[in-house]
Amino acid sequence: MRVVVLVKEVLDPDAVGAYALAGNLNVGDDGRTITQTTIPRLMNAYDEQAIEAALRLRDGGADCTIQVVSIGEDLTAILRHAMSLGADEVVAISPPEGELDWHTVAALLASYLESTGGADLVFCGRQASDDDQGVVPALVGEALGMPTITVARRVELAGSVVRVTRATPDGDEIVEADLPAVITVGSELGEPRYPTMPMKMAARKVTPTAVAAADLPVGTEGLAPRAVLSKLFVPVVSGDCEMIDGSGAAEQADRLVERLLEDKVVRP
């Protein structure tokens, strides 16, 4: 069976957060591109967990090939990382001219999968840590006519049925669906593996399979963006915190409870 993992390269969200908090995140003249070159680019962490989910299926005896696919420029580093983790093949789709949005990305990914024989299972991270949207997996699922099962903690196969334990806010839920299906994965799956040194060495020699978006059978409709980022900014947080001082924990606690009583936030 063919298992495909869709991954995205993102700016390290911790680094972006640190700059944002320090008040010196640089946004370029276009008003929407973060320009700090010191921020590392890496594979979206949830996507790494999606790869882990695929690898665990194979470790569990599933007879499958695992292909990792991404769209963007210069993806060699993250795709070699995917190889070092155990992917069988990595594919880099070079973006078309013009704006990309979630809709065009999903259309390109779905078109690639469809024109290369389809997939039995598509894994994605639950969302990308740059835009936090998490809409591409479901858009791909819709385009391919596959159900989308979100936030998997565990994925098992029984013949042509996939059984997924989902981490919901009300606890675990177990669902089943017939293949093919799209499954999204978050950190609930648990720590992804580290590449071994021999795997890392071998991955260094890998060149991702290059696919040009222009060669994919996507119509102009599919390539027309629908929601385009026009501006990126750091929100201003109010910051009117009143610090409760005192000679010790007991006095501070007394004063805090008194303030909360005055504000009627708590009641006797």
Next chain:
Amino acid sequence: MSGPVVVCTISGQHAEASEEVGGALTLGRRIAAQRGVELQWLVLGGGSDAAVDTARAQGVASIHRVSDAKVGRGKSDAIVEAVAQFCVATAPGVVVLPLDFDTRPLGARVAGRIGAAVVMNAAAVSDSGGRLEVTAGGYGGDTRGVYVVAEDTPCVVGLIAGVVQPETVDGGGEPAVHDVAVDLSAVDERIRVVQAASFEGPRLEDADIVVAGGRGLGAQENFKLVEQLAEVLGGIAAASRPLVDEGWIDSSRQVGLTGKITRPTLYLAAGISGATQHMVGCTGAKTIVAINTDPTAAIFRYARYGIVGDCVEILPELIRASKEKLQR
């Protein structure tokens, strides 16, 4: 020319009289007013009588009820198909969906099916010369992005719970109530629930007082201080993600982007640094109180009151002071 603004809710999941639904309708009404179009409310699963009162108070022009037996909480294929059929029939310009764990994947599916744009995690929506602009959080809330929707393209907007406070209108007319006929005969839910999630007890989302603990507690046994204070205050104990990852507390008690979105009157954060992923789950609180050893911790930027100190020392005193002053 643009079609109506439609707010879409699911019965049994979005209570028709809740603040969450009221906020979504208020946002919808504002966009509708900017665009000079009607605000419509699509209630999946029929809804209750409370819907009419809410609709009147929110200036909703019409309620559209889908009562097909196949539609209901968790019936994602039926919901997506019902919304898509409604959209094809009424050609809305904007569809607003209150976001939670269950509805999150639905927005993109509806958009994909009807060829609409989609933007999740919306904090604000406005019309700029006929173009819809959606402001949404990114990088776990550290940034905001403004997304411009293509001309003549409908957009599905996933609204973060609690970011828009409900605001009623006076003299709202009587909303028309329509029963919408949808053909779901071809729908056979592809995702089958083998074992439902079961959660008993009071829900964090509904709590009036939340006491949350974070990494600053230092050790698992200190979490009982959080639980004790919650009990004295009549609230619920919660935690930030690291404590759930450590297994100190069940994931049903996790507040944040990947956990629960709370909107209490009081949110007391003990030993929580205030990473934006966490703050997404509590910025809807009316009053945030923070206790942290680090005076530069991000949590103090959101807090109304702060105590710089070790929460393991402060919490026992807060439990005592609350017992004394609240006469418990």
